[in-house]
Amino acid sequence: MEIEVDRDKCVGAGQCVLNAPDVFDQGEDDGIVELLDARPPRPLWTAAQEAAAACPAAVISLKED
Amino acid sequence: MTSAEPTTYPFGEPDRLEPDPLFAALRAERPLTRVRLPYGEAAWLATRYEDVRTVLGDPRFSRAAGVGRDEPRMRPHLLPPDTIMSMDPPEHSRLRRLVTKAFTVRGVERLRPRAQQIADGLVDAMLAGGAPADLVEDFALPLPITVICELLGVPYEDRTDFRLWSDAFLSTTKYTPDEVRLYVGRLREYMAGLIAERRAAGGGGEDLLSGLVVARDEDDRLSEGEMLSLAEGLLVAGHETTASQIPNFVYVLLNHPEQLETLRADLSLVPRAVEELMRFVPLGTGAGIARYALEDVELSGVTVRAGEPVLPAMASANRDESVYTDPDRLDLLRKESSHVGFGHGPHHCLGAPLARMELQVALDTLLRRLPGLRFAGAEEGIEWKDGLATRGPARMPVAWDTAD
Numbered sequence: 001m002e003i004e005v006d007r008d009k010c011v012g013a014g015q016c017v018l019n020a021p022d023v024f025d026q027g028e029d030d031g032i033v034e035l036l037d038a039r040p041p042r043p044l045w046t047a048a049q050e051a052a053a054a055c056p057a058a059v060i061s062l063k064e065d
Numbered sequence: 066m067t068s069a070e071p072t073t074y075p076f077g078e079p080d081r082l083e084p085d086p087l088f089a090a091l092r093a094e095r096p097l098t099r100v101r102l103p104y105g106e107a108a109w110l111a112t113r114y115e116d117v118r119t120v121l122g123d124p125r126f127s128r129a130a131g132v133g134r135d136e137p138r139m140r141p142h143l144l145p146p147d148t149i150m151s152m153d154p155p156e157h158s159r160l161r162r163l164v165t166k167a168f169t170v171r172g173v174e175r176l177r178p179r180a181q182q183i184a185d186g187l188v189d190a191m192l193a194g195g196a197p198a199d200l201v202e203d204f205a206l207p208l209p210i211t212v213i214c215e216l217l218g219v220p221y222e223d224r225t226d227f228r229l230w231s232d233a234f235l236s237t238t239k240y241t242p243d244e245v246r247l248y249v250g251r252l253r254e255y256m257a258g259l260i261a262e263r264r265a266a267g268g269g270g271e272d273l274l275s276g277l278v279v280a281r282d283e284d285d286r287l288s289e290g291e292m293l294s295l296a297e298g299l300l301v302a303g304h305e306t307t308a309s310q311i312p313n314f315v316y317v318l319l320n321h322p323e324q325l326e327t328l329r330a331d332l333s334l335v336p337r338a339v340e341e342l343m344r345f346v347p348l349g350t351g352a353g354i355a356r357y358a359l360e361d362v363e364l365s366g367v368t369v370r371a372g373e374p375v376l377p378a379m380a381s382a383n384r385d386e387s388v389y390t391d392p393d394r395l396d397l398l399r400k401e402s403s404h405v406g407f408g409h410g411p412h413h414c415l416g417a418p419l420a421r422m423e424l425q426v427a428l429d430t431l432l433r434r435l436p437g438l439r440f441a442g443a444e445e446g447i448e449w450k451d452g453l454a455t456r457g458p459a460r461m462p463v464a465w466d467t468a469d
Contacts, residue, residue, distance in 0.1 A: 013413045025171075054403040
């Protein structure tokens, strides 16, 4: 799985961090998404999918390989 | 019905925390329906989960396009154009990013020990005073008010005043339009006064208001009006919603004793319980703020024309049977799609992480420290708020078991 985020559209709601804290973080100064792991191991895939579904600004895209 | 005449909305007076009884039929038969609110032009009301998410999240729907229109609304006054709720990205993002750092998941976790300390202090006082206590005045209001006052840098001792102005801000019928104008004006003067104090002090403050003054005066990242509107929004939205949801959640739990027992037996379920309760409780007395279509958009087979407003009914979306199994059942172990209790899209509640944390602390503390928590006397002893944009008890007497 490969993850991409669109930081320009991110609204800093933090839903990704709640769902997948090992994959996503928020910047200290602006709350904008930071990708910790663009190719997370399989055990984190479900969490990453939940984060993508929960993102209110739909800025997380997943490519399954 | 085939009549083109819009239906009056809300369809009836809110009944405690019951979702509007017409929503289920509308989702099934007329997911987009023409309505007229107490103020403003006629609008579409969207009741299905998917449509509500589209209206809130799809860039073909706009808040900025509502500026200058007679927006469909519950409250007499229009939102000013310089509030974050009247903007679309990227203007909206410019303002929102000035304050998001205070509401990140990690930032909010740093506030948790302080919120816990406040909650414990309030329960200490309830225990010392003995049952019955008023869950609203003695716990639900002071907890979020203290937290948001400390975060913003607003003096807690001014709460009686800003509670009144905040109620006026959220008034549908509680106050007359003239009173609303007067009190909303007072809130603006008050906020301007706090900002002036920051300027006179010459900077250096750690609170959010000080941060906004720096963003305005040193970095020119927002206008004076935008700064004041943002600060007012943070103060009002930063306490009223959570203060309503605390007694709302307790009310729902006390009416679902089996679910309550599940939670009491395992307080590690509190975060999940908060999510399910956010889904289950219709906090608003009406639908969400209207979004204007920027082009023709089809929703559930109906074409919304460019320029038409659509009202997203979040309380209906959260009970959509195509998304949630047995949607009218409270199920704290439910693991289904994200609710839209905090909204969706760019305007998704900025304070959601703070609200979640406060609601978790509140439920955990109340259930842990007040064994046998129950309504004091009959449930009819609860007084419900009236004439406001939010639902919830104005007074909720509770009792608990004592050791002796």
